[in-house]
Amino acid sequence: MLALYDLLYRVEPSPVVALNRVVAVAEVHGASAALEVLDGLAADPRLARQHRLHAVRAHLSERVGDLGGAREDYTEAAARSSNETERSYLLEQEARIAARMDQHPTGVGAQRRTS
Numbered sequence: 001m002l003a004l005y006d007l008l009y010r011v012e013p014s015p016v017v018a019l020n021r022v023v024a025v026a027e028v029h030g031a032s033a034a035l036e037v038l039d040g041l042a043a044d045p046r047l048a049r050q051h052r053l054h055a056v057r058a059h060l061s062e063r064v065g066d067l068g069g070a071r072e073d074y075t076e077a078a079a080r081s082s083n084e085t086e087r088s089y090l091l092e093q094e095a096r097i098a099a100r101m102d103q104h105p106t107g108v109g110a111q112r113r114t115s
Contacts, residue, residue, distance in 0.1 A: 001024045001027065001028070002021070002024040002025060002027070002028045004024075005017065005020060005021035005024045006021070008021075009021055015041070015044055015046040015047040015050075016052075018041055018044070018047070019038075019041065019047060019052055019053065019056060021037075022034050022037050022038050022041065022056060022060075023056065025037050026060055026063070031060040031061075031063035031064045032064055034060050035057070035060050035061070035064065038053070038056060038057055038060065041053065049080070050080065051076075051077040051078070051079075051080035051081040051086070051090070052077070053077075054073040054074075054076040054077035054080065055073070055074070055077040055090060057069075057073045058070045058071075058072075058073035058074040058077060058090075058093065058094075061073060062097065067097050067100060067101050068101070070097050071094055071097040071098055071101065074090050074091070074093045074094035074097065075090075075091075075094050077090045078090035078091045078094065
């Protein structure tokens with residue numbers, strides 16, 4: 001799948017293709033590797049304004065155990081979304097993470113991202 005996104009990006013280097021490629025990187029190389037790639041995409045102004053960048057970062061952050069970062073990014077993604085259904089889903093994810101953090105306020109994954 002990642003190889004196909006690499007090929008597609010060569011043909012159509014759009015921000016959406018780049019973001020979908022990040023998800024493929026996560027499946028092949030893990031969430032930490034995908035977060036590194038995503039950090040590079042954050043500089044693209046076409047993505048920086050969209051909720052999708054924050055939604056993907058939230059999901060990946062949760063996968064690596066950064067619940068604080070995930071919660072912040074779900075909140076930011078919801079704030080940037082213009083679609084009520086998407087916004088509702090993102091806020092549900094934020095609430096789910098908040099509940100996990102409340103159950104383990106000093107435990108692993110409760111830390112907040114500092115960058």
